[in-house]
Amino acid sequence: MPAPQVLDPRDLLRRLTDDTRAMVTDLERLVRAESPSSDGDALGACRDVLADIGTRLLGTAPTVLPRDPGNGRPGGLLWRLGPADVRPVLLVGHFDTVFPKGTLKRRPFLVDGTRATGPGVFDMKGGLIQGLYGLARLRELTGRDPAVAFLITADEEIGSPAGGPVVTEWARRSRAALVLEGAADSGALKHARKxxxxxxxxxxxxxxxxxxxxxxxxxxxxxxxxxxxxxxxxxxxxxxxxxxxxxxxxxxxxxxxxxxxxxxxxxxxxxxxxxxxxxxxxxxxxxxxxxxxxxxxxxxxxPPLEEAAATDLLETARTALAELGLEWPGSAAVGGISDGNLCAATGTPTLDGLGAVGGGPHADHEWADVTRMPERAALVARMVALLLQEG
CATH class of the missing domain: 3.30.70.360 (Alpha-Beta Plaits)
Incomplete structure (x- = not known):
């Protein structure tokens, strides 16, 4: 990679905006790889697609996590970037969905205006694509690999029986956890979960x-x-x-x-x-x-993700958005759970809802706003950079 450079947040957003078409193409590919939590073969195929997209963008292949010893369900993926002796920023996501195999035939991936629809587009394949593109542009513009652990599990929708302990382990190792679950209403971040x-x-x-x-x-x-x-x-x-x-x-x-x-x-x-x-x-x-x-x-x-776990990261998000020239979307406490609950339980600062802007999780009308993908990717990338500077 070229020599390290100072990151220009506005340039980061411009380049990610130029990536919009490519992001949507990769999102379609990932959504078309259906991945219900209960179907091991489908999960494995989706994981391979995700690994291929991420390897192309990040320039390195992920570690494939072990299968669930209880039922043989495929494990997830982990990209560990940057120096091994630096505490990383943890990005957390999952690629399993609640939708049974065959949902795609009834509800295929479509883009209508600003909205993409399809099983898992909001919860949470959009967030995964945004995270990968954000990290890829961050690497390119700074000329170095950021100290990041990008952990993507395969069983969050069924309670994370195998992925949960891995999330907990990496949260303990990390300086902060950014969870790429879909945003709350109108793009609000999630500062607390029940x-x-x-x-x-x-x-x-x-x-x-x-x-x-x-x-x-x-x-x-x-x-x-x-x-x-x-x-x-x-x-x-x-x-x-x-x-x-x-x-x-x-x-x-x-x-x-x-x-x-x-x-x-x-x-x-x-x-x-x-x-x-x-x-x-x-x-x-x-x-x-x-x-x-x-x-x-x-x-x-x-356990609950209580607001205290997110307080400092909300300020980091405010700073990042201001530097990117973006408006503050607000933040919310929500009733749903995620692997962010597990991160916060370790005492690691945790902020959720950094993924896709859209709605309808677990529903037939699930959707994601493709025009907001660049700004969310830029937000994650800039927060990573700021957190590593603080470290």
Whole structure:
């Protein structure tokens, strides 16, 4: 590479704006590589596409992370750039999506005006492309590899069973974590996320003929219904704490007293203490209400990303945007979770929502604004440069 140079933020943005067409082309290629979390073959194929794009842009191949030992699901990718003895800035993303294989046939990648649509375009393949292009231009304009770890996992949408420990490990090694999940409304950054807990409550009853001798049975569904109603008391009226039964099943046939029933419960909380309190209360309520044998499986999965973790990085983002000549988009606290929760839990400064500007995550109307891709790529690149200068 040429000798190190002083980075001109406005030149960085101009060059990335010139890259818009190329970014959209690579985004289409990545979206067309469908990658549902449950499909190992599809994940592997998508990972290969992503590795190829990143290798072309960054000039070096990534490390391929090990497979999930529990189920053999492919691992993610890691680009470690810059001097090994310098604490890096961590960029975090994932390439798995919630959309089943075949969604692309019904909802292909399309660009209509400023909007790109297609499965995973906002959550979060747009952010991955922006991050790669931002780093590539940063390398070119400074003449050196920045001290960056770009970690892209393959299982975030299902709770990061394999990717989570890797995220935690690299967050501990890093000076800051920038999460390339999609932005909040109108491009706002995400300075806080709720914590996430999930539970599977299982009740065991006794089967019997529903018409001939129902009294000889013990109805697991009825018992579970009482439990679900009782859990409503845990939720806060202001939505600071939400407790949401999501998936339930019971019984075997229409004319049989259900001998088993279960429900999954999604819990979101604003802070660590609330997460502990709700966990204890949920277990207490189930034990108090249940009349049949029961089991509660699960618990806290992600601690909250509290605002204090993002305070300094919000100022870095303000500085970067001002130098780029861009307006401040604001910041927001959101209910969804990401691997940013794991980064913040290590004590590493963490800022989320640096990815695509758009909306509709996990929905058929998911979209990303392709005209905003250059500015978000420039924001990430400039923040990396500023954080390394501070170091």
């Amino acid at each position: 914590g996430w807990s999930f539970y599977d409550i299982r009740v065991k009853g006794v089967a019997a003929h529903a018409g001939l001798e129902p009294s000889k049975g013990s109805n697991a569904l009825t018992d579970l219904a009482r439990i679900i109603v009782a859990l409503e008391s845990l939720a806060a009226y202001d939505d600071r704490v939400t407790v949401t039964p999501t998936v339930a099943s019971a019984g075997t046939t229409q004319n049989t007293v259900p001998d088993r029933a279960h429900v999954t419960v999604d819990v979101r909380v604003p802070d660590v203490q609330a997460q502990k309190d709700i966990d204890a209360e949920l277990h207490r309520i189930v034990a108090d209400v249940a009349r049949l044998p029961f089991e509660v499986v699960g618990g806290p999965n992600r």
